[in-house]
Every structure is written in structure tokens, then in C-alpha cells.
Amino acid sequence: MKVLLVDDHSLFREGLAHVLAGAEPEITLLQAADCVRALELATAHPDLDLVLLDLNLPGMNGFEGLQRLCDRFPALPVVILSASTRRADMQHALDLGAMGFVPKDATSQQMLQSLRMVLAGGVAVPAALVRKAGVSDWRASLTDRQRDVLALLARGMANKEIARTLDLAEATVKMHVTAIMRLLDVSNRTQAVLAAQRLHLDQ
Amino acid sequence: MKVLLVDDHSLFREGLAHVLAGAEPEITLLQAADCVRALELATAHPDLDLVLLDLNLPGMNGFEGLQRLCDRFPALPVVILSASTRRADMQHALDLGAMGFVPKDATSQQMLQSLRMVLAGGVAVPAALVRKAGVSDWRASLTDRQRDVLALLARGMANKEIARTLDLAEATVKMHVTAIMRLLDVSNRTQAVLAAQRLHLDQ
DNA sequence: ACTACCCCCATACTTTGGTATGGGTGGACA
DNA sequence: TGTCCACCCATACCAAAGTATGGGGGTAGT
Numbered sequence: 001m002k003v004l005l006v007d008d009h010s011l012f013r014e015g016l017a018h019v020l021a022g023a024e025p026e027i028t029l030l031q032a033a034d035c036v037r038a039l040e041l042a043t044a045h046p047d048l049d050l051v052l053l054d055l056n057l058p059g060m061n062g063f064e065g066l067q068r069l070c071d072r073f074p075a076l077p078v079v080i081l082s083a084s085t086r087r088a089d090m091q092h093a094l095d096l097g098a099m100g101f102v103p104k105d106a107t108s109q110q111m112l113q114s115l116r117m118v119l120a121g122g123v124a125v126p127a128a129l130v131r132k133a134g135v136s137d138w139r140a141s142l143t144d145r146q147r148d149v150l151a152l153l154a155r156g157m158a159n160k161e162i163a164r165t166l167d168l169a170e171a172t173v174k175m176h177v178t179a180i181m182r183l184l185d186v187s188n189r190t191q192a193v194l195a196a197q198r199l200h201l202d203q
Numbered sequence: 204m205k206v207l208l209v210d211d212h213s214l215f216r217e218g219l220a221h222v223l224a225g226a227e228p229e230i231t232l233l234q235a236a237d238c239v240r241a242l243e244l245a246t247a248h249p250d251l252d253l254v255l256l257d258l259n260l261p262g263m264n265g266f267e268g269l270q271r272l273c274d275r276f277p278a279l280p281v282v283i284l285s286a287s288t289r290r291a292d293m294q295h296a297l298d299l300g301a302m303g304f305v306p307k308d309a310t311s312q313q314m315l316q317s318l319r320m321v322l323a324g325g326v327a328v329p330a331a332l333v334r335k336a337g338v339s340d341w342r343a344s345l346t347d348r349q350r351d352v353l354a355l356l357a358r359g360m361a362n363k364e365i366a367r368t369l370d371l372a373e374a375t376v377k378m379h380v381t382a383i384m385r386l387l388d389v390s391n392r393t394q395a396v397l398a399a400q401r402l403h404l405d406q
Numbered sequence: 407a408c409t410a411c412c413c414c415c416a417t418a419c420t421t422t423g424g425t426a427t428g429g430g431t432g433g434a435c436a
Numbered sequence: 437t438g439t440c441c442a443c444c445c446a447t448a449c450c451a452a453a454g455t456a457t458g459g460g461g462g463t464a465g466t
Binding site for chain 2: 441452
């Protein structure tokens with residue numbers, strides 16, 4: 001069995017490698033520290049059985065990486081490993097095509113069970129999610145451009161800088177910022193940044 | 204040898220346990236998911252040789268946990284395990300009494316080397332920090348009132364609201380905000396909030 | 407073809423943010 | 437006693453943020 005593990009912390013990768021090797025001696029484990037490398041490895045190893053993907057990666061957003069993986073390798077099941085247990089995150093990951101969601105505070109037994117379930121063709125999600133699905137997706141309510149602006153907003157940029165960066169008029173940026181604030185139900189840009197952080201909408 | 208590992212992700216704990224056990228068969232590893240449990244275990248096991256502490260824990264701040272550990276067990280060396288590689292975080296941890304700092308993206312070899320160094324009575328810090336030490340404590344450079352204002356700033360409040368809350372004139376609040384921004388070396392309030400978060404100066 | 411969005415721009419306006427000066431109090435310390 | 441410093445206030449000014457209105461162009465769905 002061949003599994004690709006994507007996580008930016010090599011300590012975590014090595015530890016998990018030991019856990020998996022102990023439980024499943026037949027396993028071949030590939031490791032990637034970021035999504036770019038993960039895509040390379042997935043391309044180079046068509047016989048992959050599973051991908052374990054950490055959501056909060058530096059550089060490319062975990063969701064974006066998930067989307068690309070599911071896009072390029074639709075038959076390859078991806079299980080999300082995440083420190084987050086937010087329902088919105090889990091829901092979104094599953095919407096994008098993930099076959100499972102394992103919180104990082106799960107035990108190794110729980111994780112292994114989830115992996116087995118996914119390898120058997122199932123979908124593994126924590127109980128918390130089953131209870132009530134589809135609370136809605138803030139991300140979907142933000143347009144592409146609004147997300148672009150919000151990402152720069154979340155870095156503390158002024159409207160003028162954002163305009164320069166995205167090659168827009170300042171007035172247009174202001175319009176987007178106003179729309180973002182209305183959608184997030186806040187009254188100034190700092191609160192918008194805080195809300196974005198809470199909802200993992202930054203970056 | 205007896206080591207206490209404090210991290211909220213049990214997957215990470217189990218993985219690291221395997222790594223440590225593989226490298227050092229004589230090791231006894233205790234695990235705690237939070238600082239409260241960590242303090243209990245440290246009290247119950249006076250023969251502890253080392254504590255491995257994750258910085259970003261839920262509930263009690265990692266820094267706060269570090270402080271309490273160093274307070275109650277001055278002879279017990281604490282090595283910080285953190286996803287952060289920010290110099291300010293490392294500096295702050297060392298100021299509080301940590302004996303080492305291991306980034307989570309270190310290899311297990313690097314980590315083991317750091318642990319050995321600390322057990323030998325040394326201090327283990329990544330090279331990046333050695334280069335330039337003692338930028339030191341932003342906290343000290345902020346006055347009490349500035350911290351009050353920053354705390355509200357970090358909630359996205361407007362100057363007028365802050366003034367009402369602290370019963371000050373808006374002009375006074377502006378003065379504090381300006382001073383804060385100068386101290387944090389940023390150019391607007393949103394960046395000040397972001398910097399405060401990075402340096403754990405919010406709240 | 408019509409509608410509905412999304413995206414872009416401009417102008418004008420009000421409010422807030424941020425800077426600069428200057429001045430006042432009280433506590434700490436040599 | 438004089439000096440430093442944290443803290444407070446006022447006024448004024450310019451820059452930036454945020455709101456409102458109106459318009460143009462593209463694309464997708466009915």
C-alpha cells in the first residue's frame with residue numbers, strides 16, 4: 001500500500017510514519033512538505049492508494065491544494081488531517097472532494113480506522129459533522145475578487161496598496177471592502193480581518 | 204530518563220513517542236494534552252528530566268504554561284516545540300526560562316540533538332536566533348495604558364469606542380494608538396493588531 | 407432578449423484615522 | 437528641587453476609510 005503524507009512539519013511526518021508503519025507493515029509512505037511537492041509526487045506515483053493532507057499549509061492554502069489534487073487525480077482518495085475541528089472547514093473540505101476528515105487530536109487508532117474506511121471506499125468523518133451538515137459556506141458567498149481583496153486586507157494593507165497590487169482603482173477596492181464588511185457583518189476593516197481569521201478566510 | 208510531552212494533538216504525541224523511543228530505548232515518556240494536566244504530572248513525578256512543551260495550546264496560552272512550569276519547577280528544563288519560527292516568539296520563550304526551542308519543521312535528528320544538548324545542561328536554539336539576540340521584550344516597552352488600548356484595538360474597536368470604554372478623550376486614545384504603532388513599527392491599526400497577535404500582546 | 411451577477415470606474419461626500427503642537431497633572435528618583 | 441516620564445487633554449490639519457450614486461462592460465442562465 002502506498003500513501004502520500006503532506007504536512008509542513010517534518011517532526012509530525014516522521015512521527016506519523018512510525019505510527020503507520022507499526023500498524024501496517026506493508027505500507028510505503030511518501031512525504032511532502034507542501035502542495036507543490038505533493039502534486040509532483042502524485043504525478044510520479046500513479047499507484048498511490050491514499051493521500052493524507054494537512055489543511056493549514058504555508059504557501060498554497062490547504063483547500064487550494066485539496067482542490068488541485070481532486071482535480072488532477074479524481075480517483076485518488078484524499079483524507080484531510082487538520083488541527084481545525086470547525087464544521088465549516090470539514091464541510092468545505094468534503095465539498096471539495098475529500099473522502100475523510102481526521103482531526104489532529106484524534107488517537108492513532110481512530111485515524112487508522114478512518115483510513116481503513118476510506119480505503120474500503122467509504123467516507124470517514126467525525127461524528128460531530130454527521131449530526132448536522134451544511135451550515136453554509138461563507139467562502140461561497142464571497143466572490144473571487146472579494147477574496148483577493150480580503151487576502152491583502154488581512155495583511156494590513158491600505159486600500160491604495162491593494163489597488164496597486166491588484167492593478168485596480170482605489171474606488172474599486174473601496175467598493176470591495178465595503179461589500180466584504182457587509183457580508184461579514186462588521187463595521188471596519190480591522191474587524192473584517194479578525195472575522196476572516198476566525199473563518200479561515202485570510203490568505 | 205523521564206520526559207513529559209505536552210501537546211494537544213494526540214497524533215503528534217504518539218508519533219513523537221515512537222521517534223523518541225526509537226532513538227532512546229531507556230526513555231519513559233509521559234504525555235499531557237494541556238498545561239493543567241502537565242502541571243499535575245510534573246508535580247506527581249519529581250524525577251522528571253525534561254519537558255517538551257508545545258507553544259500554541261488551546262485554553263491556557265503556551266507562554267503562560269511555560270511561565271508556570273518554570274516558576275514551580277525551576278530546576279526542570281523545558282524545551283519549546285513550536286510551529287512558529289518567529290524570532291520574537293523564540294526570544295520570549297527563552298526570556299521566560301525555556302532551555303531550548305525546537306521548530307516543528309525540524310527533523311527528528313535535529314530535535315534529538317537539541318534534547319541531548321539541554322540534558323547536558325546547555326541551551327539549544329536554532330541558528331537563526333543566535334545570529335542576533337536581545338531584540339527582547341516588546342511587552343516591557345509598552346506602558347500599561349498602551350496595553351489597555353491595544354487590547355481593545357485588537358478587538359477591532361474604533362477610537363471613539365475605545366475612548367468610551369476606557370473613559371478617555373478620543374484625542375488621548377489617538378495618541379496611544381500612534382505610540383503603539385510607532386513601537387510596533389507598523390503604519391496602521393490593522394497591522395498593529397496583526398503584530399500584537401504575532402507577539403501575543405493582544406487580550 | 408431579458409435578467410442577474412460580477413467586475414470595473416468616476417465623483418462627491420462624511421467620518422475616522424493618524425500626526426503634530428502645546429500644555430497640564432502627579433508620581434518617582436537623584 | 438529639578439527632572440524624567442506616564443498620563444491626560446485640546447485644537448487643528450491632512451490622509452485614509454467608508455458611503456452613496458450612477459454608469460459601462462462581460463458572461464451565464466431562462
